[in-house]
Amino acid sequence: MAGRESHRIKDAEKKRVLDEAARQRRARKALEALEQDNFQDDPHADLVMSKKLPKFQDSIKNSKEKKGKRKGAEYFRAKYRKTFQQLLEEDNKQKPNYVSASAPEPKKPVRHFCAVCGNFSIYSCTACGTRYCRIRCLRTHQDTRCLKWTS
Amino acid sequence: MSVVVLDNGAYTAKVGLATHDEPQVVPNCIMKAKSERRRAFVGNQIKECRDTSALFYILAFQRGYLLNWDTQKTVWDYIFSKEGIGCSLEGRTILITEPQMNFQSVQEAMLEMLFEEYRVAGMYKTTAADLAAFNYVTDSEGCPSVEALNCIVVDVGYSFTHVVPFVLGRRIQEGVRRIDVGGKALTNQLKELISYRHLNVMDESHVVNQIKEDVCFVAEDFKDAMRVHQSEERRKQVAIEYVLPDFTTVKRGYIRVPGKPREDEDQQQLVPLCNERFTVPELLFNPSDIGIKQVGIPEAIADSLKACPWQAHRDLLLNILIVGGSSQFKGFLPRLKRDLRALVPHDLEVALICPEDPVRYAWFGGRELATSANFDDLVYTRDDYEEFGLQGLLQQQQQMR
Numbered sequence: 001m002a003g004r005e006s007h008r009i010k011d012a013e014k015k016r017v018l019d020e021a022a023r024q025r026r027a028r029k030a031l032e033a034l035e036q037d038n039f040q041d042d043p044h045a046d047l048v049m050s051k052k053l054p055k056f057q058d059s060i061k062n063s064k065e066k067k068g069k070r071k072g073a074e075y076f077r078a079k080y081r082k083t084f085q086q087l088l089e090e091d092n093k094q095k096p097n098y099v100s101a102s103a104p105e106p107k108k109p110v111r112h113f114c115a116v117c118g119n120f121s122i123y124s125c126t127a128c129g130t131r132y133c134r135i136r137c138l139r140t141h142q143d144t145r146c147l148k149w150t151s
Numbered sequence: 152m153s154v155v156v157l158d159n160g161a162y163t164a165k166v167g168l169a170t171h172d173e174p175q176v177v178p179n180c181i182m183k184a185k186s187e188r189r190r191a192f193v194g195n196q197i198k199e200c201r202d203t204s205a206l207f208y209i210l211a212f213q214r215g216y217l218l219n220w221d222t223q224k225t226v227w228d229y230i231f232s233k234e235g236i237g238c239s240l241e242g243r244t245i246l247i248t249e250p251q252m253n254f255q256s257v258q259e260a261m262l263e264m265l266f267e268e269y270r271v272a273g274m275y276k277t278t279a280a281d282l283a284a285f286n287y288v289t290d291s292e293g294c295p296s297v298e299a300l301n302c303i304v305v306d307v308g309y310s311f312t313h314v315v316p317f318v319l320g321r322r323i324q325e326g327v328r329r330i331d332v333g334g335k336a337l338t339n340q341l342k343e344l345i346s347y348r349h350l351n352v353m354d355e356s357h358v359v360n361q362i363k364e365d366v367c368f369v370a371e372d373f374k375d376a377m378r379v380h381q382s383e384e385r386r387k388q389v390a391i392e393y394v395l396p397d398f399t400t401v402k403r404g405y406i407r408v409p410g411k412p413r414e415d416e417d418q419q420q421l422v423p424l425c426n427e428r429f430t431v432p433e434l435l436f437n438p439s440d441i442g443i444k445q446v447g448i449p450e451a452i453a454d455s456l457k458a459c460p461w462q463a464h465r466d467l468l469l470n471i472l473i474v475g476g477s478s479q480f481k482g483f484l485p486r487l488k489r490d491l492r493a494l495v496p497h498d499l500e501v502a503l504i505c506p507e508d509p510v511r512y513a514w515f516g517g518r519e520l521a522t523s524a525n526f527d528d529l530v531y532t533r534d535d536y537e538e539f540g541l542q543g544l545l546q547q548q549q550q551m552r
Binding site: 027030031033034035036037038039040042043044074076077079080082083084087090091096097098101102103104105106107108110111113116117118119120144145 | 183184185188191205207208209210213214216218219220221224251252254255256257259260263264268314324325327328329330331335336339340342343344347348353354356377380426427430437438439440441442443444445446447450451454
């Protein structure tokens, strides 16, 4: 039986179409990425302070200095550790506030751009809704991104 | 002792004593480099870093608000040391900026930090837009006093853009509009585009930020600019190749000049750029292009105008002050003027004022304010703090508005 597979299942998988919720989730993720400071991991994260590392004069001095002042920083981090979401929830008592200051939604129809080349686009991918402008861009899109980030 | 003026931006802090000629611009963050594993770089120490590839940023600000106090404290410790401006805050008065609509909890933290940790003698807290407006009054001849000032400040910052109207010298809080596009979003968008279309630069915030500063511009007529996709001739005008830094021979990237190659140029990595050059800053004018459900700057100004008394509209449109680092794109002003012109009544004139140095403009306003005659009345002193805490400060600000 091994090696045999159903063509019907295979085809159905190919034609998988993202529903509206998944598309929106995708769009939101892309927007959240714009707020991110770093996309890589902390380059010093795997750094283990070992005794073998040579300690230079200035680094010793630095660490001492920091120790004295650091106490304060820890205290502040503990006391004011609210996230942005928490702050937003607290803030709704009086207007105008953060939410009400947001610029209004546009009244003009939204422009669409080809996700591949950036040209104006009038078509969208049937599977995931991403915009494209011509067959060549659609092919690139299907080869690279279409349905790759679904989850 | 002279007052410390600190325009505490999300990306750079502009800081100096009120007696200084100009402020220092200090990156308001801690940076870690892949090449230098023994230390992190705070503020301007990054200038000592030779290889800034894959620079890792630790910022004190999140979504434009000061949330990571331990990071901020490290940077402030650096700023108020010999390496920074060369004096500590102890016993001094500080004039400090905060974002529009700052959260109470953040204000409280700042108050406590300044009075308890840095032992300041007094503080005056305001927004960069207020300082810019104040500087505008002292700068221009047409507007004799703060009380008579009608203007709109457009602050195009790192985390977001604010439109802040002032009528008769007072900030119209109801008219403040925020657009969630700033320098950071633009850099990230450019990063995403280059990474998808050419080569992966997702780790290179620092380099891509430089690319953005070097090549991006605002198209005066966006539709017309998009003809680069149809016409080969237009394409040639916009398309460029950007030489990426390799941090050995090329320390900073630059636009390749065809026909005049620099040394070793054929061995360097190139990124071809075309429509990215203007579609990225376009987001300031049409955030909806990437699905942010907000209008752009011109419409936001028009919307903000609606919240102001109609008698002031003429003056407001004549005094639109543009500040903030992301307003420095080439073509920003003509485009904004053109779009705004189409949105407001035709009998009202539109005039934009862009200072020579939109980044430090607010700081100079702060210096003017700190050296003005009645500054001492504005200061929230240590005695006030010990007596009334945060509530006293909030009340004082209520009364002033």
